[in-house]
Amino acid sequence: MAAAETARGRLAPLAEEETLSLGERAYRRLRASIVQGMLPPGGKISERGLATQLGISAQPVREALQRLEQDGMVITLPRRGTVVAEVGPAQLAELGRIRAALEGVAAALAAERLEAGALAAFAAILARMKAGTETADHEALDAANEDFHARIHHATGNPFLIRSLGSLRAYDHLGRCRAVGSMPRDLPRALREHQGIVAALRRRDPTLAEARMRAHVLRSLVTNGVLRPPRGKRSP
Amino acid sequence: MAAAETARGRLAPLAEEETLSLGERAYRRLRASIVQGMLPPGGKISERGLATQLGISAQPVREALQRLEQDGMVITLPRRGTVVAEVGPAQLAELGRIRAALEGVAAALAAERLEAGALAAFAAILARMKAGTETADHEALDAANEDFHARIHHATGNPFLIRSLGSLRAYDHLGRCRAVGSMPRDLPRALREHQGIVAALRRRDPTLAEARMRAHVLRSLVTNGVLRPPRGKRSP
DNA sequence: GGCTGCCAACTGCTATGGCAGTTGTCCATG
DNA sequence: CATGGACAACTGCCATAGCAGTTGGCAGCC
Secondary structure, X not given: OOOOXXXXXXXXXXXXXXXXXXXXXXXXXXXXXXXXXXXXXXXXXXXXXXXXXXXXXXXXXXXXXXXXXHHOOEEEEOOOEEEEOOOOHHHHHHXXXXXXXXXXXXXXXXXXXXXXXXXXXXXXXXXHHHHHHHHOOHHHHHHHHHHHHHHHHHHHOXXXXXXXXXXXXXXXXXXXXXXXXXXXXXXXHHHHHHHHHHHHHHOOOHHHHHHHHXXXXXXXXXXXXXXXXXXXXXXX | OOOOXXXXXXXXXXXXXXXXXXXXXXXXXXXXHHHOOOOOOOOEEOHHHHHHHHOOOHHHHHHHHHHHHHHOOEEEEOOOEEEEOOOOHHHHHHHHHHHHHHHHHHHHHHHHOOOHHHHHHHHHXXXXXXXXXXXXXXXXXXXXXXXXXXXXXXXXXOHHHHHHHHHHHHHHHHHHHHOOOXXXXXXXXXXXXXXXXXXXXXXXXXXXXXXXXXHHHHHHHHHOOOOOOOOOOOOO
């Protein structure tokens, strides 16, 4: 549905960057700054300082910080200051398990109310993934993976779910730096898992889709090093 | 832990109402107004109008509306207005399933990092529940139920989980008006489920706690009428 | 009558200024 | 030297004013 269809008689839409509010832009930028390491954990940040640094007023910055606090990335002590939250391995693991559960529910909902046309889009993404797996193109695989999950999120049509998973995905980029790049032997496994999820979607089986999605996210977190392998597995 | 301990040498804390920011107060008030029926779905609301109505500035109102939008309770069209979102039975069911999944994860995390002293508190809550069940005191049962879940949420220590479940709980009050009061025969079942969850916590079994908690929430949603009974059940 | 274009009254959004509370520093005092 | 208190430099929080974009309606024209 979101395929490139140029509508006749309508002007071209603005570059997405221009149409967003300053608060939204500040939110994304600050979030990226946190997960990428600048704005280190424990570092103090102030509304006015960031405002002058970003060239905007203090109000949008305040809104951005408030959203970041809801995400758990900063904590503000009233009248005392705002500091970047320290997200240790333990918390990262918790957030990963939360994300796995939510992704599972999203897959279940998507399986129920998926329109027929969307299946073609998933097939296309699977094709991209297969090509990326054979050539070991990590960038392309990452992009396809993003598309895959984002499309499932939006297929649910649930704004709460979409927003929550969007926030949780940010932490994903944070945990990835500890184990850069998946093991080559894990790429085919991820591909099979994605194929299995799409198969469950095509079968309109919410329970199966949820189970497969949740297992996929959990295993992906294990190979990324943010989760320990569950007990009772083969690992020397 | 949250039991009434008066700390020596410190002044008595203010009434919670006084220490909260105006934005936080506006958020809670507006959320309550929405779930209770005033501010009907589809109704337009404006920052300035609410500001004068609440006797505060437009800025805290704006923050409150932004949080409400993240919860999915209002949707604001840029430069056009803000309207109360219509939460139909279908969306209510989705949110219920999301809440069930998150409550399950919360129970699992609580089972892992529960300190020994907290078990006594759960035992006390169970006692209150048992008494309320025998006398069919719905108000006391509701209060005990709130305490039960809130304590589990805080036992996880995860701010993201706490905040998300707090937002989702608001919808719970919205769906309850369609089936006022549980069936009398369902009260003992709820009690048994709560006891089973506490038993899993005491056993430090995350998997069991999650399964029981999730099943409990789902069944509770079924008896409240927001969720249809799963296929393959005895119901004429 | 039906359509076009303009104008006033909204809307959300941002900038500015100032409030109250906290903290760190520096000087006066015991 | 150690201690206490006041001042200045912060902080987050809130109120006010004005911006830009949207909408409804009314006058004017075809």
